[in-house]
């Protein structure tokens with residue numbers, strides 16, 4: 001083990017990269033050789049350990065690496081001293097034991113090969129501590145003792161040996177046992193964290209290799225997200241008064257004619273029109289009233305020649321008669337009426353099925369139930385109707401600066417406006433918000449929240465913020481951690497250009513950009529088509545209106561821009577404050593005005609424009 005060793009012994013400290021793990025959660029891929037930024041994990045770590053007198057590579061079994069060495073070529077351990085485990089299957093403790101036993105140096109700084117982001121300055125600080133104190137050096141982070149990166153010394157060997165004999169391979173126990181001999185460093189700098197799974201690896205790559213976003217067109221982005229959307233295959237049956245705003249699941253047919261029987265449109269007398277022939281102002285025709293029918297009743301009597309039946313509006317017209325004469329137009333004495341005008345057959349006569357006949361399709365799948373539809377269902381005799389189950393959405397805001405409305409605001413913080421902006425809009429759109437959460441700018445927290453959203457059976461997951469390219473823009477990393485599919489990241493639109501779309505466990509996910517107006521426009525342009533495809537509901541179809549522009553909009557750009565505006569009586573007034581961080585000017589807007597890219601002088605005053613209405617129904 002002398003090859004590749006630097007003979008500078010001033011510090012008398014070596015480093016060792018632990019590469020002996022089983023890699024079981026990495027589908028057998030050897031973590032030491034995982035590619036990252038033109039190199040591989042172990043080399044990236046080794047570059048940060050150059051201040052040590054030597055860099056050992058701890059492997060459980062040299063032979064196991066030989067095959068891989070051939071595959072990785074230049075990225076192999078060639079030129080670095082390999083230290084094989086003296087005893088196998090003992091985990092990192094076995095590796096540490098073997099290296100400390102055989103190293104010439106008194107102390108060895110151990111870093112596992114799956115910590116490619118270990119902080120170089122941190123490592124240097126630890127080494128400095130060792131030089132000063134000549135004691136093992138370990139980190140405490142968030143109150144926890146960390147075994148890595150850690151400086152282990154030959155002094156520790158008796159304890160390590162004892163643990164191996166006891167078959168206790170827990171490093172934590174070792175640290176606890178000799179805690180007094182250790183220099184504990186409380187340091188917030190990132191030790192890098194372990195990358196254990198394929199998902200963590202992907203997330204890590206997307207975090208560090210993030211470049212400028214590749215923006216696709218709005219049309220393409222919407223199409224891509226729609227590919228992830230499947231129509232909801234779920235309905236529920238609700239009583240009439242709970243149907244308002246809901247989408248019909250199926251066509252609805254009448255079961256009977258309406259009205260079901262010929263009925264009187266007037267309060268008066270049912271007569272045979274032929275009996276009135278010859279009647280005029282001076283010659284009344286007399287008819288004998290044989291019965292009275294009120295609405296809701298029936299008469300068993302058949303009406304014969306020169307007979308009439310008294311009846312009220314809504315009452316069934318009796319057999320034998322073919323018209324109804326208003327009570328104001330006859331003279332009645334006892335059981336006799338006089339008619340002074342010829343009556344035409346079926347003139348005042350509501351036929352059965354005048355409204356609709358039996359078996360007519362009166363409502364169709366996808367229609368939204370309002371008062372008219374509800375009344376119609378009732379007239380057909382339905383007490384309930386089948387409607388599409390509400391879309392269940394999860395909404396998660398991200399941002400360590402966010403404070404809940406109602407609590408005290410401290411410096412640097414802002415109130416969480418967007419969560420409410422989105423949830424309120426969803427409610428308007430008839431969506432049930434089943435998970436509402438706010439998380440810090442931390443990929444693991446967001447991942448947890450998304451997993452909870454899945455457990456709530458969300459049909460759609462929406463996140464807000466953290467999609468741009470900053471160090472705390474954690475959404476893409478989170479998709480990586482989840483193993484979620486990314487359909488696009490970046491859309492050619494303003495505002496909201498950094499938004500993302502994808503899916504996780506077949507649930508479509510939309511991640512809006514964090515600026516309030518960006519969030520709003522992203523939501524408007526993406527959520528409506530998603531809801532339309534999920535529910536088949538017509539309520540999500542967008543209405544466009546034409547109007548005359550009240551003032552010239554000069555600003556143009558390379559991507560379509562959506563400007564908040566108000567359409568009123570055919571005039572379109574846009575709001576001066578249109579920056580994506582501004583929320584206040586959204587108040588009172590009822591449409592979005594699209595400014596296409598590349599038009600030379602913007603949109604002129606007096607020009608006819610089409611606007612996209614923001615209606616909810």
Ligand SMILES: Nc1nc2c(c(=O)[nH]1)N[C@H]1C(S)=C(S)[C@@H](COP(=O)(O)OP(=O)(O)OC[C@H]3O[C@@H](n4cnc5c(N)ncnc54)[C@H](O)[C@@H]3O)O[C@H]1N2
Pocket residue numbers: 397398399401402414415416417418419464465466467468469470473495496497498512513514515516518580
């Ligand atoms: N170097 C670059 N920086 C930025 C770019 C770029 O291309 N290169 N794009 C800018 C654009 S455009 C936008 S839009 C923003 C988008 O940022 P994120 O989507 O990552 O959102 P955040 O950084 O989380 O937040 C942006 C802004 O919005 C506020 N915010 C976030 N959430 C909420 C909420 N729930 N309620 C109220 N306000 C919220 C947040 O505090 C920030 O001020 O990136 C640019 N940067």
Ligand code: MOO
Pocket residue numbers: 493494495496497498513515517518580581
């Ligand atoms: O896309 Mo950003 O929302 O333009 O400011």
Ligand SMILES: [Mg+2]
Pocket residue numbers: 465466467468469470472473514
């Ligand atoms: Mg950001």
